[in-house]
Amino acid sequence: MEVRIPKRTLAEGLSILERIIPSRSSNPILTYLPLELSDNGLILKGTNGEVDIEVRLPAEIQGTGQMLVPAQTFSQIVRSLPGELVELIFGERLELHSGAFNTQLSITSSEGYPELTFGNPGSEKISASRLAQAITRVRYAASTEEYRAIFRGVQLEFSPQGLRSVASDGFRLARYDLPITLESRKLVIPARSADEIVRVFKDVQGEVALAVGEGTLTLVGDAVRMAVKLMEGEFPDYARVIPQSFVLEATLSAEALQESLKRVAVLSDRNNHRVNLLFNEGKLDIDAEGDYGRGREELNIETSGESQIMVAYNAQYLIDALAPVEGTVRIKLSGPTSPSIVQATEDSGYLAVVVPLRV
């Protein structure tokens, strides 16, 4: 059993797995890396119990078989190798040669390592980078609180009209629509697993095939297979918190508003991060007051609707909602204490809802 593989290929493969393979675990075998020599290449695997990943790397291979190496040590060694090529020779130990460096690494039989199962995708595919984008745009709104556990996930709604991603913590909501034809179903992915999907697929060219099985979503790319455990249940009906009629609409640069909010918020109350926004015929006055004083800034905006309205927000919630918006933002107010909408004028897929603070 021998493998010859470019150091870079091996290091890139390991970097996909490194974050999910735990460095400590109550089940120590999960800290090991399964290496499988197959006719299809060198296969690396890892799991954190929530996300299973398999990476297939092109390599010159003699023989077939599978064994475990200590994941962290193996990664550290591979990253620091002096040569461009790595030679792996499996015997009682794993001999690794690269340039003038040689190592003999203890290996373990793969017996006892959990079998990772991946769904078999049908014909449903989606652009890897756009899937990552749909998750990234809404991820910030997911809850970190223990209660209402379902809100600690990102909901993906597949339908013939498209993929809709949604996240909410009850005080704010983010929704993103990607036009694509899919079979109808709803899944909720734990937010941390959603982060892993983004990390692995955001820079991948091409498409991933999707397979939804009993409690898992499998994503299959050219070199990577990933199975993600789903959360049970689905989001409560959130459509009713999205307001439909508005008293005022304002348009302005998302970046200017975000920068201005950051400055003014420095002075805001440390507990509720309250900033007051006074929309007033072509002007937006932002101000905040806390223990150390008061900050105030005026921006030029375009408005339609009522001539004047004051709304207070948690500054951080508004800053988060603006982050995915490039260019111009449209803010739609349904009233001083009822939910506001944040939309990107140049990307109709994105919509955020922020509930104002009580006056």
Add this chain to the structure above:
Amino acid sequence: MEVRIPKRTLAEGLSILERIIPSRSSNPILTYLPLELSDNGLILKGTNGEVDIEVRLPAEIQGTGQMLVPAQTFSQIVRSLPGELVELIFGERLELHSGAFNTQLSITSSEGYPELTFGNPGSEKISASRLAQAITRVRYAASTEEYRAIFRGVQLEFSPQGLRSVASDGFRLARYDLPITLESRKLVIPARSADEIVRVFKDVQGEVALAVGEGTLTLVGDAVRMAVKLMEGEFPDYARVIPQSFVLEATLSAEALQESLKRVAVLSDRNNHRVNLLFNEGKLDIDAEGDYGRGREELNIETSGESQIMVAYNAQYLIDALAPVEGTVRIKLSGPTSPSIVQATEDSGYLAVVVPLRV
């Protein structure tokens, strides 16, 4: 009382103070920033109890006086200002204007703020960047242990022959010589305060003037004054641990040795980080063995003296000792268990001593 100052000038001044002004303190007044309007410019101050710093910034000033502003809030605001110019107007509150942003910040009288005293330097001066360099070269060897507290400092030895900086933790020692004529004395600076000297002066052009007073060293640059509390006592005689006769000398690339040690050390014992170095007629064999296996690498070296000798080190100690060496390193062995010397062939000022591990 009014100040007009470029945002950049003010932000740079604050960045010098930010790290030493505590964000929390049992003496809360130390979390404030004294702002002094004087004929010499805008003066900012701060202290962490060990290091006092005063920064003088050129500014358009009307009036004189001094007051305190909350340091962290003020810094955060200044960093994020939209305009290029900042206007400060002192009244009951501090009004700060920049671009479309305005703030009113609460201010406090400077009563109760400790008076910072700086020594008056004579004619002794030293290049700011080279002083920083002399400290940086040896800093790593300072102890972090509670016992033998003096070793938690960096000793500066002034003499007509030069400035010698020394640090040691009892298992290793680093020494750096800078040729310059100074009046003879020895000072020990707490390692953390030494880090502040480096941070503030490493990129400063020109010279700093030195004043040694009762228990303090004052450093005076063009715009910055810094007073550092000294440790009591001086280093025990360390000269006797520096070996004078050698059984083998080896020369090789410092970077190649460092990289190789890092790779091999991945496999080393987690407790003592032991690596074995076998010097053997033009070859250096490095190997380490731990729970996960064994690593080994061979480097070409030039040697003189005995034909073969094996020495074991804590890999991290040797890696640290090599870090300040650019180009070629000369390693001088006095025996398998007696101290070894690490020298930079291209910088005669640097010398490190590493005590081998017992075989």
